[in-house]
Amino acid sequence: MARFQIHPQLLLDCHSIGNFALCHLLLHKNAALPWFILVPETDALDLLDLPEKLRTIAVNEAAAVSDFVKEILHYPKTNFAAIGNVVPQLHLHIVGRKPGDPCWPTPVWGHLTDGPEYSAAELTEMTSLLVRHCALKFLK
Amino acid sequence: MARFQIHPQLLLDCHSIGNFALCHLLLHKNAALPWFILVPETDALDLLDLPEKLRTIAVNEAAAVSDFVKEILHYPKTNFAAIGNVVPQLHLHIVGRKPGDPCWPTPVWGHLTDGPEYSAAELTEMTSLLVRHCALKFLK
Numbered sequence: 001m002a003r004f005q006i007h008p009q010l011l012l013d014c015h016s017i018g019n020f021a022l023c024h025l026l027l028h029k030n031a032a033l034p035w036f037i038l039v040p041e042t043d044a045l046d047l048l049d050l051p052e053k054l055r056t057i058a059v060n061e062a063a064a065v066s067d068f069v070k071e072i073l074h075y076p077k078t079n080f081a082a083i084g085n086v087v088p089q090l091h092l093h094i095v096g097r098k099p100g101d102p103c104w105p106t107p108v109w110g111h112l113t114d115g116p117e118y119s120a121a122e123l124t125e126m127t128s129l130l131v132r133h134c135a136l137k138f139l140k
Numbered sequence: 141m142a143r144f145q146i147h148p149q150l151l152l153d154c155h156s157i158g159n160f161a162l163c164h165l166l167l168h169k170n171a172a173l174p175w176f177i178l179v180p181e182t183d184a185l186d187l188l189d190l191p192e193k194l195r196t197i198a199v200n201e202a203a204a205v206s207d208f209v210k211e212i213l214h215y216p217k218t219n220f221a222a223i224g225n226v227v228p229q230l231h232l233h234i235v236g237r238k239p240g241d242p243c244w245p246t247p248v249w250g251h252l253t254d255g256p257e258y259s260a261a262e263l264t265e266m267t268s269l270l271v272r273h274c275a276l277k278f279l280k
Binding site (some may be wrong): 045046047048049052056062063066067077078079080081082083084085094097104106107109111 | 200203
């Protein structure tokens with residue numbers, strides 16, 4: 001079986017951060033908000049098409065990222081979505097939100113304008129925090 | 141404990157269709173696309189904050205609705221999201237999508253314009269199909 005490949009558009013839009021048991025963790029390059037993307041290693045295109053066991057693993061990994069966004073990054077709310085109308089490969093969005101953020105209250109998809117970028121130091125710090133708090137593995 | 145109340149904005153935007161074990165099933169009044177909304181009986185505000193057991197039940201009920209949208213309504217794709225930036229009560233969107241639909245490929249939230257309404261006959265038919273195919277219970 002061919003090695004799993006993350007869709008090139010996701011790689012263009014995001015930083016690759018690491019891996020959980022099932023999902024690759026990406027961080028959207030737009031640093032206006034903490035916008036994480038999980039890519040499960042599967043050929044299924046919709047989250048709700050995954051077999052229950054795999055779906056539960058994927059959603060639990062999303063919950064770990066959501067907990068991180070709330071507890072460590074101090075965002076009171078997360079938006080969660082699996083859309084995939086433009087990039088068909090299954091990917092799950094976990095976006096930290098708070099009243100007054102650059103897109104509030106509109107969802108980010110199709111609404112968030114260009115924002116600042118993460119510095120190399122910020123990316124290293126974010127990865128280190130995720131490894132410590134979410135049992136994230138560094139990139140294979 | 142006070143009886144669970146669905147947020148008035150959701151009741152204004154949607155038709156009440158029935159109940160699953162955990163969630164109330166609503167259908168958005170905009171009939172341009174099959175846009176279902178599940179409201180779990182919980183005080184949690186974000187899907188990923190639900191305890192794993194309840195979360196799995198809610199996501200499984202969403203998967204039953206997604207299967208219905210695909211198999212019975214013949215939509216090839218579903219978008220799934222828990223946002224809640226405007227209506228804080230936890231609610232899960234399951235939206236049937238297909239290339240060329242009135243909003244394709246943009247997500248519906250903040251993008252779908254006013255569309256046709258369901259007739260009473262269409263609502264009865266939809267409810268009847270959901271009872272048959274998704275073990276939906278009629279409204280309590």
